[in-house]
Amino acid sequence: MTITTSTAKNAQLEAIDESGWGARFRFFQPHNPAFWVYVIGVGAGAIGMIKYFGPALGGTYRLAVTSGIVFFGIYLIPWLLFLRRQNRYTAQPGGLLATGFIWGAVAATFWIALPANTALLEIWTKLLGPAGAETWGAGLAAPIDEEWSKGLGLILLIALAPRLVRSAYDGFIIGAFIGLGFQVSEDILYAYNNATASFGVGQLESSLFILALRGFAGITSHALFSAIFCAGVMWILGRAPGERRIGRGLLACLAAMFLHFAWDDASGLFGWSTFLTLFAPYLLLMPLAIVVLLVVRRLASSKERAWMRELLAPEVESGVVDQPLLDAVSGLHKDRRHFRKLVHDRRRARHLVESAGDLAQEIAASGGQETARVAHARAEVLRLRGA
Amino acid sequence: MSTGIPGWVPVEHRWFGLDRRMLRPALFVLVVALLLIYGWPALNAIVPWNNPTRAGDVLDLGAGATAVPPVGWQLEDGTLVSDRTGVSPTQESVKLAKGGATIQMTGASFNGTAAQFLDQVITSQDPQADISGSPATFTTTSGLVGVVRSASGTGGDELLAAFKMSLSTPATAPALLVNVSAVPGEFQQVSSEVETFLRSITPEAAA
Structure with a gap:
């Protein structure tokens, strides 16, 4: 064994330890106070949800609520597939992401945001008058109550899985799942509210209208806001070595809150132009939100990409993984695109990147030890490379 | 490298069976959540309405x-x-x-x-x-x-x-x-x- 190999192995073990990759997530932790706060929050949220939807399910608005659940349940599928693809590098376990999703769907909405928004909107109505609150109230209440209520879910998940939630990219992915839960829950609530506004007439059409409206707007809604906000929280906390960036973190949190404010109060911000009031959310705010998201994702992933390179460095030295494959599996979209061109076969390139990811995951799960699963994953990479 | 059995709380970190190291984040979440849930309504209760309709309003x-x-x-x-x-x-x-x-x-x-x-x-x-x-x-x-x-x-x-x-x-x-x-x-x-x-x-x- 050469000195270089030993250095690479040490760096690999350090990357496994720092990232926490491979650690298991256990939800049931009765010794952990964060577990009980989570249970209280989700429990109280579930009671609030039953109180809100219960009478509707048993009465006039049953069709609106059930169609809302079915429509937005289907709407959820492409979102989950999309976010699964984003859960790369030192990927988070499904159980942890599901825990975040449930916090967003039940606790953040029905335990915190609903009563908090109701009170804060009334305060703004008292201070600004009904017309002022109609224009500005939503944007001055929701970014505070909702971004914080979702962000609290991330704090609980850190306490429930301190080894797993380390980098800004972890916050980014977990935030997206918490936000997605919040978004779908809110969409169902809107489907119900819209049906009550027409006193139960045309409930199915009403739910379809909300699906079309909020489904499209949902592209740059809670999942995006929370991904940015929670990445910011992780930069402020600095849980990975060298990742504490308080200024950047505050900026990310404020950017998420500003995007939320601008979306909610577009009629106030662009009130001087009918055209902009109608189209600025889609022509200006949506592209702006996507640009901010991409910048935050790129910055947030740098630590994870470094860990991935360190984790696979011994495999590069031994020739199992070559440099272009390492660049692709630990790189950005443009690196993977470059790799596809190099391989001249899109499918093969995808299989190679996925198999290298599998190898990294098995190495992390074994704590850097040689196991049968690591050997098998390595053999798979070699088989696909045709070595 | 971290060692130990997952879920095992060292005796010096126990407080009534709970892991004292996780009290701070748990309490932070609880306090902020309660502030949002009950703080805004409390503030709302002390801010009076002052938007009376006047003669000539339509x-x-x-x-x-x-x-x-x-x-x-x-x-x-x-x-x-x-x-x-x-x-x-x-x-x-x-x-x-x-x-x-x-x-x-x-x-x-x-x-x-x-x-x-x-x-x-x-x-x-x-x-x-x-x-x-x-x-x-x-x-x-x-x-x-x-x-x-x-x-x-x-x-x-x-x-x-x-x-x-x-x-x-x-x-x-x-x-x-x-x-x-x-x-x-x-x-x-x-x-x-x-x-x-x-x-x-x-x-x-x-x-």
Whole structure:
């Protein structure tokens, strides 16, 4: 064994330890106070949800609520597939992401945001008058109550899985799942509210209208806001070595809150132009939100990409993984695109990147030890490379 | 490298069986959540309403429809014509409050007569509600014909009024629901103001 190999192995073990990759997530932790706060929050949220939807399910608005659940349940599928693809590098376990999703769907909405928004909107109505609150109230209440209520879910998940939630990219992915839960829950609530506004007439059409409206707007809604906000929280906390960036973190949190404010109060911000009031959310705010998201994702992933390179460095030295494959599996979209061109076969390139990811995951799960699963994953990479 | 059995809390970190190291984040979440849930309502309770209607105020009900609110009531929701913010007649909501009485107006999209709309409202809200009074016709000063029903109980008095906001094509026009509720003994105090208010409702055509 050469000195270089030993250095690479040490760096690999350090990357496994720092990232926490491979650690298991256990939800049931009765010794952990964060577990009980989570249970209280989700429990109280579930009671609030039953109180809100219960009478509707048993009465006039049953069709609106059930169609809302079915429509937005289907709407959820492409979102989950999309976010699964984003859960790369030192990927988070499904159980942890599901825990975040449930916090967003039940606790953040029905335990915190609903009563908090109701009170804060009334305060703004008292201070600004009904017309002022109609224009500005939503944007001055929701970014505070909702971004914080979702962000609290991330704090609980850190306490429930301190080894797993380390980098800004972890916050980014977990935030997206918490936000997605919040978004779908809110969409169902809107489907119900819209049906009550027409006193139960045309409930199915009403739910379809909300699906079309909020489904499209949902592209740059809670999942995006929370991904940015929670990445910011992780930069402020600095849980990975060298990742504490308080200024950047505050900026990310404020950017998420500003995007939320601008979306909610577009009629106030662009009130001087009918055209902009109608189209600025889609022509200006949506592209702006996507640009901010991409910048935050790129910055947030740098630590994870470094860990991935360190984790696979011994495999590069031994020739199992070559440099272009390492660049692709630990790189950005443009690196993977470059790799596809190099391989001249899109499918093969995808299989190679996925198999290298599998190898990294098995190495992390074994704590850097040689196991049968690591050997098998390595053999798979070699088989696909045709070595 | 971390070692140890997952879930095992070292004795020096235990507090009543809980992991003391996780108390800080758990308490932080609990305190911030409780502040949002109960802090805003507490602040809301001490901030008073100060938006009384004044002589000359006119409520904008959308598409040129208007109503004149009684003077001295708190306008808690709704838009005045002088606000010039634009109102949708099918989404407008108005709330006026005075003492134990409130007047709420809700615009909606509905195809049919005012009587059918009121039936739909009663069915959707509570089919078992004790709406004892039989439907009565109510005509506003502008000639708008609506339907009024009332209810009384131990919780107070309630009056529901429904209008279709057009003199020429009422069937397809937006609907307007006015819901007046008052604690026991309060309705008589405000009944003349409520009647004047209802008579002031004016659809677009007569505006």
